[in-house]
Amino acid sequence: xxxxxxxxxxxxxxxxxxxxxxxxxxxxxxxxxxxxxxxxxxxxxxxxxxxxxxxxxxxxxxxxxxxxxxxxxxxxxxxxxxxxxxxxxxxxxxxxxxxxxxxxxxxxxxxxxxxxxxxxxxxxxxxxxxxxxxxxxxxxxxxxxxxxxxxxxxxxxxxxxxxxxxxxxxxxxxxxxxxxxxxxxxxxxxxxxxxxxxxxxxxxxxxxxxxxxxxxxxxxxxxxxxxxxxxxxxxxxxxxxxxxxxxxxxxxxxxxxxxxxxxxxxxxxxxxxxxxxxxxxxxxxxxxxxxxxxxxxxxxxxxxxxxxxxxxxxxxxxxxxxxxxxxxxxxxxxxxxxxxxxxxxxxxxxxxxxxxxxxxxxxxxxxxxxxxxxxxxxxxxxxxxxxxxxxxxxxxxxxxxxxxxxxxxxxxxxxxxxxxxxxxxxxxxxxxxxxxxxxxxxxxxxxxxxxxxxxxxxxxxxxxxxxxxxxxxxxxxxxxxxxxxxxxxxxxxxxxxxxxxxxxxxxxxxxxxxxxxxxxxxxxxxxxxxxxxxxxxxxxxxxxxxxxxxxxxxxxxxxxxxxxxxxxxxxxxxxxxxxxxxxxxxxxxxxxxxxxxxxxxxxxxxxxxxxxxxxxxxxxxxxxxxxxxxxxxxxxxxxxxxxxxxxxxxxxxxxxxxxxxxxxxxxxxxxxxxxxxxxxxxxxxxxxxxxxxxxxxxxxxxxxxxxxxxxxxxxxxxxxxxxxxxxxxxxxxxxxxxxxxxxxxxxxxxxxxxxxxxxxxxxxxxxxxxxx
Amino acid sequence: xxxxxxxxxxxxxxxxxxxxxxxxxxxxxxxxxxxxxxxxxxxxxxxxxxxxxxxxxxxxxxxxxxxxxxxxxxxxxxxxxxxxxxxxxxxxxxxxxxxxxxxxxxxxxxxxxxxxxxxxxxxxxxxxxxxxxxxxxxxxxxxxxxxxxxxxxxxxxxxxxxxxxxxxxxxxxxxxxxxxxxxxxxxxx
Numbered sequence: 001x002x003x004x005x006x007x008x009x010x011x012x013x014x015x016x017x018x019x020x021x022x023x024x025x026x027x028x029x030x031x032x033x034x035x036x037x038x039x040x041x042x043x044x045x046x047x048x049x050x051x052x053x054x055x056x057x058x059x060x061x062x063x064x065x066x067x068x069x070x071x072x073x074x075x076x077x078x079x080x081x082x083x084x085x086x087x088x089x090x091x092x093x094x095x096x097x098x099x100x101x102x103x104x105x106x107x108x109x110x111x112x113x114x115x116x117x118x119x120x121x122x123x124x125x126x127x128x129x130x131x132x133x134x135x136x137x138x139x140x141x142x143x144x145x146x147x148x149x150x151x152x153x154x155x156x157x158x159x160x161x162x163x164x165x166x167x168x169x170x171x172x173x174x175x176x177x178x179x180x181x182x183x184x185x186x187x188x189x190x191x192x193x194x195x196x197x198x199x200x201x202x203x204x205x206x207x208x209x210x211x212x213x214x215x216x217x218x219x220x221x222x223x224x225x226x227x228x229x230x231x232x233x234x235x236x237x238x239x240x241x242x243x244x245x246x247x248x249x250x251x252x253x254x255x256x257x258x259x260x261x262x263x264x265x266x267x268x269x270x271x272x273x274x275x276x277x278x279x280x281x282x283x284x285x286x287x288x289x290x291x292x293x294x295x296x297x298x299x300x301x302x303x304x305x306x307x308x309x310x311x312x313x314x315x316x317x318x319x320x321x322x323x324x325x326x327x328x329x330x331x332x333x334x335x336x337x338x339x340x341x342x343x344x345x346x347x348x349x350x351x352x353x354x355x356x357x358x359x360x361x362x363x364x365x366x367x368x369x370x371x372x373x374x375x376x377x378x379x380x381x382x383x384x385x386x387x388x389x390x391x392x393x394x395x396x397x398x399x400x401x402x403x404x405x406x407x408x409x410x411x412x413x414x415x416x417x418x419x420x421x422x423x424x425x426x427x428x429x430x431x432x433x434x435x436x437x438x439x440x441x442x443x444x445x446x447x448x449x450x451x452x453x454x455x456x457x458x459x460x461x462x463x464x465x466x467x468x469x470x471x472x473x474x475x476x477x478x479x480x481x482x483x484x485x486x487x488x489x490x491x492x493x494x495x496x497x498x499x500x501x502x503x504x505x506x507x508x509x510x511x512x513x514x515x516x517x518x519x520x521x522x523x524x525x526x527x528x529x530x531x532x533x534x535x536x537x538x539x540x541x542x543x544x545x546x547x548x549x550x551x552x553x554x555x556x557x558x559x560x561x562x563x564x565x566x567x568x569x570x571x572x573x574x575x576x577x578x579x580x581x582x583x584x585x586x587x588x589x590x591x592x593x594x595x596x597x598x599x600x601x602x603x604x605x606x607x608x609x610x611x612x613x614x615x616x617x618x619x620x621x622x623x624x625x626x627x628x629x630x631x632x633x634x635x636x637x638x639x640x641x642x643x644x645x646x647x648x649x650x651x652x653x654x655x656x657x658x659x660x661x662x663x664x665x666x667x668x669x670x671x672x673x674x675x676x677x678x679x680x681x682x683x684x685x686x687x688x689x690x691x692x693x694x695x696x697x698x699x700x701x702x703x704x705x706x707x708x709x710x711x712x713x714x715x716x717x718x719x720x721x722x723x724x725x726x727x728x729x730x731x732x733x734x735x736x737x738x739x740x741x742x743x744x745x746x747x748x749x750x751x752x753x754x755x756x757x758x759x760x761x762x763x764x765x766x767x768x769x770x771x772x
Numbered sequence: 773x774x775x776x777x778x779x780x781x782x783x784x785x786x787x788x789x790x791x792x793x794x795x796x797x798x799x800x801x802x803x804x805x806x807x808x809x810x811x812x813x814x815x816x817x818x819x820x821x822x823x824x825x826x827x828x829x830x831x832x833x834x835x836x837x838x839x840x841x842x843x844x845x846x847x848x849x850x851x852x853x854x855x856x857x858x859x860x861x862x863x864x865x866x867x868x869x870x871x872x873x874x875x876x877x878x879x880x881x882x883x884x885x886x887x888x889x890x891x892x893x894x895x896x897x898x899x900x901x902x903x904x905x906x907x908x909x910x911x912x913x914x915x916x917x918x919x920x921x922x923x924x925x926x927x928x929x930x931x932x933x934x935x936x937x938x939x940x941x942x943x944x945x946x947x948x949x950x951x952x953x954x955x956x957x958x959x960x961x
Contacts, residue, residue: 333950336926340947348932348947400930400949402804402878403871448798453831458795493795497834499861501797548832555832608832609806611926611953 027072033100035064035080044104046677047082050729057729077237079729080104083677083684086135087731087771091237105133128528128573128587129228130155131208137201138733139688139719141767142247142256142277145201149227152209153645154587154629156664159751160194162252162282162760163294163324164363167197168750170211170589171625171649171663172224175539178214180228182302182316184371184389185218187417187442189456191541192549194752198320198367198393200298202245202258202275204229211571211587215512216467216482217436220536223567231302234262234269243771251763252293253354254279271302280356281325285743285761289753290351291328293358297321309377316371323365325358330756331400334611338755342707347756360406366394382426389419396447411455412447423467433470439463444540455547455556457494459540463487480516480530485509488537494544504544508537510564525576532569538562542597542618554614555606556599562620567593581635588628595620598661601704614706622654625663639676645669651699658701665697665709665749683731684723691716697749710754713746715739726770735767805831806868808858809954811925813843813851813913820844822851824923826954829861845893845960847918853895853911855881855925857952869909872927876901879951880931881908882943887921889958897941905933906941920959927952 035047043064050057051068053076060066073095081087085104092100130152132140140148146157146165157165158173166173179186179197188198201207207229214222235241242261248254256277263270277296281288300318329347332338341348372388393416396409423436440463446454465486472479492504514532521527538559545558569591577583600619605612629647636642647667651660673688697709719737726732743762747754809826820843828837857868872879883895895913897906908927931948933939938946 331949333929334953336953337948337950349930402875402929402951405804443795445795446797448800451800451803453800453802454797458797460795491795493797495797495799497830497832499799501799503795546833557833606832607837609809609826609828609837609952609954610832610950613832 027070029071029073029094030067030069030097031071031094031100032067032098033065033102035060035066035082035102035104038103038105044082044085047080047085047102047104049102050079050081052077052079052728052730055728077239078102079731081683081731084675084686086133089235089237089241089730089771091235091239128575128585129208129210131206133206134232137204137207138245138767138769139721139735139737141245141258141735141769142249142254142765143201145197145199145207145227145229148201148207149209153631153667153669154211154647155209156647156667156750158193158662159748159753161324161327161330161751161753162289162292163279164194164196164326166190166193166195167209167227168664169209169225169227170587170591170627170629171651171660173662175221175542176224176536178218178222178226180218180226180230181369182230182318182371183373183387184369184391184419185221185440186369187391187415187419188365188367188393189395189413189415191456191539194326195363195395196322196324198322198365199229200258200275200296200318200320201229202260203273203298203300203318203320205232205260206230211573211589215532215534215536216469216484216514217434219438219440219463219465220484220486220510220512220534221539223534223536223565231271234264234271234302234304236264236269237262238264241772243769245767245769247765247767249279249763249765251760252279252282253356256296267307268303268305270304271300273300274298278356281351281354282760283354284758285745286758287346287350288352288354289327289757289760290347290349290355291325291357291359291362293356294322294324295358296323311377312373312375314371314373316369316373318367318369320367321365322363322367323358324363326361326363327753327757328359328361330753331361334608334613335605336611338706341756344756360398360400362398364396364398366392368392381428382424385421385423385425387419387421389417391415391417391419393417405451409447409450410452412450413456414445414447415442416445417442430473431470432473433468435468436466438465438467440465453495453497453547455545455549456541457492457544457546459493459544460491461540462489462491476520478518480514480518482512482514484512486511486537490540490543492540492544494546496546504560506543508564510535510537521576525574525578527575528571528573530569530571530573532567532571534565534567534569536565536567538564538597538618545618548613554601554616557615557617559618562597562618563595565593565595565597565620567591583633584630586628586630589626591625593623593625596623596660621656623660624650624652624654625660626650639674641673641675643671643673653701656701658704659697659699661700661704662750663697663699665712666695668693681724682722683725684721686721688719689716690718694748707755709749710747713744713748715744715746716741726772730771731769732771733767733769735765737765737767739763739765802831802861803859803866805859805861806857806952807831807860808856809925809952810856810858811956812854812856813845814854815846816850816852819846819849824956826952826956827860831861839954839956841956845915845958847892847915847960849915851913851915852898853913855909855911857927872907872909876907877903877905877933878930880906880928880933880938880946880948882924882926882928882941882946883908883911884924884926884943885921885958886924887958888919889921889923889960892917892919892960893921893923893958895941901933903933906939908941915960918960920957923956923958925952925954925956926950 035044045062047060078090080102146167149155156168159165211225214226244259258275260273275298280293282292304314328349375385377383395413397411399410418441420439442461467484469482488508490506512534516530543558545556549556571589574586599616602615627649631645633643651663670691675686693714696712721735724732740762811824813822822843859866899910928948931946935945
C-alpha cells in the first residue's frame with residue numbers, strides 16, 4: 001500500500017513539475033527586428049528570416065522589418081536571405097522578447113570599401129580595397145586564383161598556357177606583387193613567368209586586391225600591389241556548418257570539388273577546407289592542346305581561440321599540391337625550332353584525341369604554409385600582434401630528356417621560408433599608429449640529382465625591417481603616412497660554367513615611404529590620393545640567374561651590378577554614387593621607376609652545340625607607367641544592372657625611347673545582369689551577359705619580342721544562377737556558365753602560348769554549391 | 773600575460789637567428805650534356821680521313837665553342853661518314869652516341885649542305901632504326917667538283933619520322949626538339 005502511495009505521490013509531483021515546466025516554458029516569445037546592409041546600414045526590403053528549428057519564417061516589409069511570434073525559449077539557427085545577397089546563418093539564443101538586427105552583405109558592388117575607421121589590421125594601406133566576395137567566388141568557381149582576380153578592373157594575368165597564370169596589377173607582376181595568404185606573404189618561386197602562385201582560391205572566403213603603395217607593411221616586393229586571401233570570421237555556432245561545391249567543365253572535361261566546414265567549440269573555433277580538381281587536355285576551337293591537363297589537391301585548417309577578451313590566438317595550416325601539364329608543342333630547342341613552331345598552324349605533337357594524361361613537360365608543386373597569429377589587447381585602444389609564418393615550397397619541373405631521364409626533374413627546388421612580424425598598435429581619438437618589426441628568411445636549395453646546372457643558385461635571404469604607419473583623422477579627411485626601412489642580406493653559392501662554386505655575400509639597405517589622404521568630398525563621394533616612394537633591392541634571380549630557362553626558351557643571365565629599383569607612384573582613387581542608381585569607382589596612377597629591372601633581349605645570339613639561342617640579360621632601365629581603370633555600375637531597374645569597366649596603361653621604356661614589354665593592352669568589359677526573385681521554387685535567378693574586349697598592344701618594341709602582339713579580340717560569356725532552398729531553409733546554388741560562347745579563335749598578348757597555339761575555345765560549366 | 777607574450781615573441785626571434793647561413797651546393801653531373809660532335813669521313817678506297825669537330829666543353833655560356841677541321845676533302849671521292857657525340861665535361865668522358873643508338877626511333881640526324889658545295893657534296897643515310905627508318909649516325913658521302921660551302925648537322929629528338937620528306941633527309945616537316953645544331957665550313961679540293 002505504501003508503495004502505491006509513493007507512486008501516486010511521485011506521479012503527482014511529476015505532473016506538477018511538468019505543468020510548472022510548461023507554464024514556465026512561455027512559447028509566446030516574439031522575435032522582431034530588421035535586416036540591413038552591412039556596409040551602409042540601409043534597410044533591405046523583403047528579406048526573408050527563417051527559423052530552421054521551427055520550419056517557419058517570414059518576409060520583411062518594405063522597411064526591412066519583421067516579426068515572428070509564438071517562439072519557445074531556446075537557441076535557434078536563423079537563415080536570413082535577400083535577393084542579390086549571400087544568405088547568412090545566425091545562431092542566437094531567444095529567451096525573452098528579442099529585437100535583433102541582422103546584417104547582410106549585398107554583393108551588388110563587388111568592391112569599394114573606403115575604410116575611414118577600422119584598426120590597422122583591417123585597413124592595410126591607405127588605398128581602396130577591391131574585394132571579391134563569396135558570391136562572386138562561387139560564380140567564378142573552377143578558375144585559378146589569377147583568373148578570378150581579373151574580374152577586378154586593372155588586374156590582368158600573365159600566362160604560360162591554360163593552367164599557369166600569374167596575377168598582374170596595373171602592369172606589375174612576379175617580384176613586384178605580393179600575395180598575402182591568410183596574413184603571410186606567399187613565398188614560392190615567384191620570379192618565374194611560368195610559375196603560378198601555389199594557392200587554391202577555395203581556401204579563402206574572400207579575395208581582395210590593393211593596387212599599389214602597399215610596401216610599408218608587407219615589404220618592398222609589394223611595389224605593384226597586394227592580393228589578399230582571407231577567411232571570414234567563424235560564427236559562434238556549436239554545430240558543423242559549411243558548404244560543398246562541385247564544378248564540371250566541358251573544355252578539358254574538368255571536374256572539381258571543394259568543401260568548407262566550420263564549428264565553434266567552447267575552447268576554439270575551427271574551419272576546415274578541402275578541394276581537388278582534375279582536368280585533361282584543353283581545346284581550342286580547332287584542336288586539342290595536347291598535354292595541358294592538370295590536377296590539384298588542397299587542404300586547410302584554422303583553429304582560433306577567443307576564450308579570453310585580452311588574448312586572441314589563431315593557427316592556420318594549408319597544403320597545396322598541383323601538377324600542371326605544359327603544351328607538348330611549346331617545348332622547343334633553339335631559335336630554329338622556335339621559328340619553325342611560329343610558322344605552324346597547329347602545334348607539333350598535337351593529338352587528335354582527348355586525354356587526361358599529364359606527360360612531360362610538366363610542373364609539380366607542393367606548398368605547405370603554417371601560420372600562428374596572436375593578438376594581445378593591452379586595453380581597448382592598444383594591442384600587440386604577432387604573426388609567424390613557415391612555408392615549404394617544393395617545385396619540380398620535368399622536361400623531355402634522353403635515356404629515360406624524363407622522370408628525373410630538370411629543375412628541382414626546395415624553398416624553406418620563415419616570416420615573423422610583430423607590431424604594436426595604438427589609437428586615440430583622432431590618431432592611430434602601428435609600429436612594427438619584421439624578420440624574413442628564405443632558404444633556397446637545388447635538390448641534387450637533376451643533372452643540369454641550376455638556373456637559380458642556392459641562396460639564403462635574410463631580411464630585417466622596421467615600419468611605422470600613422471593615421472590622423474579629422475572630420476572629413478584622414479591623413480596616413482608610413483615609413484619602412486629594410487635591411488637585406490643575400491648569401492649565394494653559385495656554380496659557374498667551370499663547375500666551380502663561388503660564394504657571394506651582398507647587403508642592401510632600402511626603404512619605402514608613403515603619404516596618403518582620404519577625403520569625403522560629399523556623403524556619397526570619397527577620394528584617396530596616395531604618394532609613395534619604394535626602393536626595391538634586386539632579387540636573387542635578377543642578380544644570379546644563369547642558364548637556359550626552358551619556360552622562355554632563352555638563356556637568362558643575371559646581373560650582379562644591378563642597383564635597387566626606385567619607384568615613385570601616385571595613385572588617385574575615386575568611389576562615389578553619382579546618382580541614386582549609379583556608382584562609379586576609378587583608380588588612376590602615375591608610376592615613374594628609375595632602374596626598372598627587366599629581362600632585356602640581347603642583340604647577339606649565343607652559339608651552343610644545340611644551335612643559336614637568344615640571350616636575355618637583367619638590366620635596369622628608366623620606365624614610366626601611367627593609366628588607370630574605371631568601373632561604372634548602373635541600376636537600370638530594380639532587377640536589371642549594367643556595369644562597365646575599362647582599363648588602360650601607357651608604358652614607356654624611357655632609356656630606349658620605346659614601349660615596355662609585357663604590358664596589358666586596353667581592356668573593356670561590359671556586363672548586363674538580371675536578377676529576380678521568387679519564381680515557383682526558385683528563390684533567385686541571376687543571369688549575366690558579359691562582353692569583354694582586348695585591344696591589340698601596339699606600344700611595344702618589336703626588337704624585344706619574337707613575334708608581333710596578336711590582334712584584338714572579343715569574347716562573350718553568359719551565366720545563369722538559380723537559388724533553391726532545402727526543406728530546412730538552406731541555400732542550394734546552381735549555375736550554368738558559358739565562356740567564349742561564340743567559340744572565337746584568338747591569341748592573348750600576355751600568354752606565352754601565343755607563340756605556339758590559340759587560346760581555348762568555348763567552355764560550358766555546371767556549378768553546384770550546397771550549404772548546410 | 774604581457775610578459776609571457778613578449779618572452780614568446782623574443783624566443784621565436786632568437787630561434788630565427790639560428791637558422792643556417794651557409795650553403796654548399798652539390799655540383800651536378802651533367803650526364804646529358806653533349807660537348808663534342810665529331811664527324812669523321814673515311815675514304816672508301818684510299819685517301820686522307822677528314823674530321824670535323826665542334827667542341828664546347830663548358831656548355832651553354834662560358835667560353836665560345838671551338839670549331840675545327842682536320843684533313844682535306846677531295847673531289848671525286850666516296851667516304852664513309854661516322855658521327856660521334858661525346859660528353860667530355862666530366863672525367864671519364866661519356867659516349868652519347870650509345871644513348872642515341874639505344875633510342876634510335878626517337879632520334880634522327882639531318883645533313884644540310886649549303887653555299888658553293890650544294891650538289892657537290894652528297895650525303896645519304898647508311899643506317900636504319902628499329903622501325904627501318906633512317907637514323908644518320910652512319911652516312912655515305914660522295915664529292916664531285918670543287919668549291920666552298922657549309923654543312924649543317926642537326927640532331928632532332930622525337931621527330932616525326934613519317935612526315936613528308938623526313939626519311940630522305942629533309943628536316944622541314946620533322947618537328948621535334950633540337951639536341952645539336954652545328955655548322956662546319958666545307959672546302960672540296
